[in-house]
Amino acid sequence: MTDTAVVILAVFGAHLLRFGFNNEPLTIGDRTFDFEIGYVVTSLLFVLGWLVALQLFGTRDPSVLDGGSAEYRRILDATMRVFGTIAILALLFQIQFGRFYLLIALPTGLALLILTRWLWRRWLRKQRAAGRFLQRAIVIGDREKATHIADKIVREPQSGIRIVGAVTTHGTQEPLLDDVPVLGNFDEVLDIIDSHSVDSVILSTSDAITPQRTRKFGWALDQKRIGLIVAPALTDIAGPRIHTRPVAGLPLIHVEYPRFEGRQRIAKRTFDIVGSLGLLILFSPVMIAVALAVKFTSKGPIFYAQERIGLHGKPFKMFKFRSMVVGADDQLKSLLDEQGTSDKPLFKVNDDPRITPVGRFIRRYSLDELPQFANALIGTMSLVGPRPQREAEVALYDEDAHRRLFMKPGITGLWQVSGRSDLSWDDAIRLDLYYVENWSITTDIVVVARTAAAVVKPSGAH
Numbered sequence: 001m002t003d004t005a006v007v008i009l010a011v012f013g014a015h016l017l018r019f020g021f022n023n024e025p026l027t028i029g030d031r032t033f034d035f036e037i038g039y040v041v042t043s044l045l046f047v048l049g050w051l052v053a054l055q056l057f058g059t060r061d062p063s064v065l066d067g068g069s070a071e072y073r074r075i076l077d078a079t080m081r082v083f084g085t086i087a088i089l090a091l092l093f094q095i096q097f098g099r100f101y102l103l104i105a106l107p108t109g110l111a112l113l114i115l116t117r118w119l120w121r122r123w124l125r126k127q128r129a130a131g132r133f134l135q136r137a138i139v140i141g142d143r144e145k146a147t148h149i150a151d152k153i154v155r156e157p158q159s160g161i162r163i164v165g166a167v168t169t170h171g172t173q174e175p176l177l178d179d180v181p182v183l184g185n186f187d188e189v190l191d192i193i194d195s196h197s198v199d200s201v202i203l204s205t206s207d208a209i210t211p212q213r214t215r216k217f218g219w220a221l222d223q224k225r226i227g228l229i230v231a232p233a234l235t236d237i238a239g240p241r242i243h244t245r246p247v248a249g250l251p252l253i254h255v256e257y258p259r260f261e262g263r264q265r266i267a268k269r270t271f272d273i274v275g276s277l278g279l280l281i282l283f284s285p286v287m288i289a290v291a292l293a294v295k296f297t298s299k300g301p302i303f304y305a306q307e308r309i310g311l312h313g314k315p316f317k318m319f320k321f322r323s324m325v326v327g328a329d330d331q332l333k334s335l336l337d338e339q340g341t342s343d344k345p346l347f348k349v350n351d352d353p354r355i356t357p358v359g360r361f362i363r364r365y366s367l368d369e370l371p372q373f374a375n376a377l378i379g380t381m382s383l384v385g386p387r388p389q390r391e392a393e394v395a396l397y398d399e400d401a402h403r404r405l406f407m408k409p410g411i412t413g414l415w416q417v418s419g420r421s422d423l424s425w426d427d428a429i430r431l432d433l434y435y436v437e438n439w440s441i442t443t444d445i446v447v448v449a450r451t452a453a454a455v456v457k458p459s460g461a462h
Contacts, residue, residue, distance in 0.1 A: 385410025
């Protein structure tokens with residue numbers, strides 16, 4: 001209903017702005033047709049085609065609702081296909097569409113569709129936080145694999161899945177997690193499903209569950225109208241990298257390796273240059289105000305350049321507005337010793353006494369980081385990327401964590417919109433690795449949009 005209202009508003013709003021209440025005739029080639037195919041009828045067909053495309057491209061598929069950026073990508077894809085079809089028809093039949101009419105309808109409709117879907121997501125997340133609109137699911141498989149899957153899903157409450165328990169190979173009674181009890185073994189699974197009002201079953205791999213048993217189990221679930229979700233031993237891999245291809249009756253999963261070269265590298269660099277230059281211009285009045293505030297409220301330089309580790313482990317100077325007293329770095333070790341975290345990564349001091357009054361304000365709203373747009377412009381950083389870390393933090397990396405150095409550090413990133421300094425070291429690294437493995441321009445745009453919301457409602461900024 002919301003999609004319908006939005007599309008009607010966009011198309012007929014464009015009609016009213018361009019033609020008023022007149023039903024302008026539509027010109028095809030050298031012939032002008034009257035009311036039967038005037039702009040009123042054209043707008044009606046336009047609305048119908050747009051709504052059909054939204055349905056055909058699965059924009060309302062429950063599997064993508066509130067599921068990352070896939071829903072927005074499908075909306076964008078459906079919308080562009082509609083306008084692409086209009087362009088092709090206009091070319092083939094020499095239809096003289098009003099350009100102003102289309103230029104209003106396309107961006108307005110697309111923006112409103114994404115906005116209303118985002119509002120619905122906020123509503124849905126509140127409902128799920130209150131325990132509504134959740135699928136009750138059980139996890140089945142070997143204990144270690146079932147624990148891994150349950151832990152991942154429990155960490156993501158917005159997924160809409162509530163794990164009510166697990167069925168392991170041997171049915172050991174020790175719970176998988178604090179809130180995920182083991183309900184029995186695989187031989188008892190159908191009775192467990194009935195007694196716990198299960199909506200879905202998440203099946204992990206297990207040597208004890210043979211292909212024949214899995215097939216019969218699927219038939220039994222089909223009779224009960226219970227959803228079957230198969231969870232392969234793949235984690236932190238985004239959907240676009242995964243392709244399923246049936247071979248000899250086997251649903252083989254092909255996983256593409258992450259690539260960051262050629263067109264992808266050019267696209268990201270272009271995004272960084274255009275974005276950082278535009279943001280420097282946009283925020284120039286704010287930056288001037290911050291610079292003056294820093295200059296006249298404390299002794300020392302306006303800017304602060306700190307060495308961080310960048311692409312392929314090369315150090316670079318990261319620019320910030322100075323938010324601390326002069327000589328703050330010399331005091332860091334003693335402050336970390338006082339709070340007992342000198343041996344821990346993510347060197348943050350709680351209630352840091354080195355921060356100036358102005359510095360506390362600009363840190364809270366991330367204004368101290370605005371000069372980093374210059375880093376993105378010259379190429380030492382990216383607008384979106386892994387968290388820029390110090391040499392001492394990089395020294396704590398294990399072999400896996402070094403993979404995050406495959407991309408330039410970002411002014412913002414998944415870590416920024418997922419808790420910032422409230423994140424644990426392991427969670428920060430996990431998010432950075434996920435970004436490196438699954439980068440896309442769409443992801444960058446979504447992260448930038450979420451960063452704006454995180455700055456307006458700051459959390460975890462020290």
